[in-house]
Amino acid sequence: MNTPAVPAADDTPAAEDLSIEALATRTGVTVRNIRAYTTAGLLPPPRLRGRLGLYGEDHAQRLALIRELRDQGFGIEAIRRIFGRAPASVWGDLVSVARSMSGSLFASETPVVVSARSLAAKWNGQMTPALLARASKAGLMRELPDGQVQMLSPALGQVAEQLAALGLPLEQVIGMQETMARTLRTVARHWLRTLADSLLTGDAIDAERTAQLLEKARPLATGAVQAAFPVILQQELDALLHKTA
Template sequence: MTVEDLANQTGVSVRNIRAYQTTGLLPPPRLQGRLGLYGQEHLGKLELIRDLRQQGFGLEAIGGMLVNTPDGAWSEYSLVTHLFSKSFFTVEPSQRKAMAEMASHWGATASPAQKERLAKNGLYRPVEGDEVEMLSPSLERIGIQLAELGVSLDTVLDLQDDLVRHTRAIAKTYVEQLFLDLIQRMTKDKAPGADASATIDARQIAQMHAVFERLRPLAIGSITAAFPVVLQQEFDNGIKKRLKTGGKKR
């Protein structure tokens, strides 16, 4: 394929294709005289880059992912990102809200520092103007109920930051040790005689989707199942520490 053919087939502009080559994300074409020709490996890799960009990943992050993606598996990974991107693991639709309203339940206006924290914790996505997309409306409703109990906005933000940090670590473990491991196992066994760049067939796609449909509630439910037990243990430990220190924080 020429670069124009590659652009037409993937929907990625010629300019961006050349930019990906310059940054090292995409290998250079094979030269035939002065004409650069692209093959299936370029196509699969570019489709993966395109899909990851559409999910909001930066070029540096994509570069790190590509380093760990087996050669010739670009099409498979592109297919996987398409099947399980955006909303596969979400359990509720997102909602939009003006950033100025985020602190209204505390009878105040969010400070620039508080807005900055909201924008960085990953639960809110900037949309346009002062609006944000709340990716977990349920968590926002919990924050409102905490406000009604007299919990300060800064404390709620602290809790959210800790929640995101720890759940992200758990999610990363699930993704790397369970989901990606299963993808690798299910995509490495291609049909006999298929070349390295061949995509997985419809049967494998259906099988993968069915397995992930079963794994999704198990992964999410495991957090719900373990947290009450750990919460009780930490509450008991916290009470004991306070009694030993005369009620003072340590």
């Protein structure tokens, strides 16, 4: 796929011998952020002419991609990893890939919004602000500015309610979900990094093929977890029974 390099923020001629202020104006990235990206290793240091630092087209293109990736939610470490693996010839394609990845590519449920009061009522008053904060920190729900709560996985909420019906206190249920979230986050990061490393090893990136691969990765990843967890659960149960025998 022959997508041109990431364009700069406007249609001015190619950046040559720009001061940091001129580069900021051209790309729409603040001087402060340009310096921060340079310190973080995402941007090469400027060429010096006496005490004046001068920037060129490579800096403008890198900043355009950094800004796009940051807008799509990518962190500094993820962007550094991309620059370390992807040649400049594929930067333009990375924009399309980033937009695909930052959408709801992996989401399988539609979140629902409930009031904090109704959520507390479901748990007979057990849902305290502290427990809600823990669930939000684990990434299972989100507190909205208007005081309502967004359940990111309604099905997971139903599982929690069923556990409560079995007599488990809400604090224990949230503790179980926190452990599950940490473990699955580690698995997800490994899967995604493996996919990303594979996609960034070539000299060109087919954005359409990449989006298709990522979309197929979701059911494969969830299927693998669903298949492995019962086996591991039984093994751990056997081990627990063996220790208490």
